[in-house]
Amino acid sequence: MLLNTLRTSCTFQICPKILSISFPRYVTTSTSYAETVDLAYSSYESTDDETSTRPPVVILHGLLGSKNNWNSMSKAIHKSTGRKVIGIDARNHGDSKHSPQHTYLHMAHDVMKLLKKLEISKVSLLGHSMGGRTAMVLSLLCSDLVSSLIVVDISPVKTSPQIFSMVNLFDAMAAVSIRSGIAMSKARKLADEQLKGVTPDVNLRNFLITNLIQTNTGSYSWRVNIPALKDNFQQNIASFPTTLKGLQYCGPTLFIGGSLSDYIGKNDLPEMQEYFPLAELQFIEGAGHWVHSQKPEKFLDMVCSFLQEK
Structure with a gap:
């Protein structure tokens, strides 16, 4: 232990x-x-x-x-x-x-x-x-x-009080939906469009999208563990x-x-x-x-x- x-x-x-x-x-x-x-x-x-x-x-x-x-x-x-x-x-x-x-x-x-x-x-x-x-x-x-x-x-x-807005980012990332099989450049553009609703900061969106990955099956997901980060954020990260x-x-x-x-x-x-x-x-x-x-x-x-x- x-x-x-x-x-x-x-x-x-x-x-x-x-x-x-x-x-x-x-x-x-x-x-x-x-x-x-x-x-x-x-x-x-x-x-x-x-x-x-x-x-x-x-x-x-x-x-x-x-x-x-x-x-x-x-x-x-x-x-x-x-x-x-x-x-x-x-x-x-x-x-x-x-x-x-x-x-x-x-x-x-x-x-x-x-x-x-x-x-x-x-x-x-x-x-x-x-x-x-x-x-x-x-x-x-x-x-x-x-x-x-x-x-x-x-x-x-x-x-910083700003840190508590991270929960909204977790939710927005979890809600991103991208169909399988499309090119990474297209997928990144679609993710950016969907994240605009939660943050107008293009630099922040670009930063978040660095976590977008394509699996062996052609589907897209986040390489960060969004559920674990959200569950631990308030008590253990913030x-x-x-x-x-x-x-x-x-x-x-x-x-x-x-x-x-x-x-x-x-x-x-x-x-x-x-x-x-x-x-x-x-x-x-x-x-x-x-x-x-x-x-x-x-x-x-x-x-x-x-x-x-x-």
Whole structure:
């Protein structure tokens, strides 16, 4: 069970100011957790990098995304830092296994399992949105595994009101109907037409449609597990797990926010530092929630500068 893995493989750090909140409080909420799932990943590495002995950078995507969304950025981070970069598909996303369970604790342990399989004992974590919270949870649960942490436009202390509109997107995606046997280009156009009713944002629709796949029989479906994501969204995805209060990750931590996004408040840093005492908070002007795709050059500079120093 996940709990046994947690007890035997991880080092916990308890905040001295909150010692009254004990570890057993977390344990009592965790005993029903299911097993981990196997995760798909892509690796970006070279054999002649001088800095290749430094910890790999593990990238965790956001809700309804995949490792493919980070392909160009992964290559750029590898080229700039010389570090191996590993892009991972979360459970119920991309090419990873599906499961009815979808919590941050599950996702963190999925990543731990993959790193153990790859025989990697230390990593720098970079996570966006849902992936950022997964990275935070992993850092809090197993701090000795994490060399440094970068969290992109998500916070452990607040949630954007916009996030709750995701339920409408789940319903709209589930309702998309495309006949079998037509070309992918036609199918994508039909999906776009049907999604217009729920969001006028063409960039968001294009992002969602990256999840459209054609099966061996010629029918179309979503590669993300819509039912599981919808069932878990309100309770397990939309907010940060409160059961982790009292734990700390005391390594180098950078929060990157978009100045046009409300996922991180400009005054949130003191509360964030209750979990991450060394946390820094920087904003990229003119960027919204998808900071890395809206301002890629500034984002790359910020991330690589942090990784070079830490």
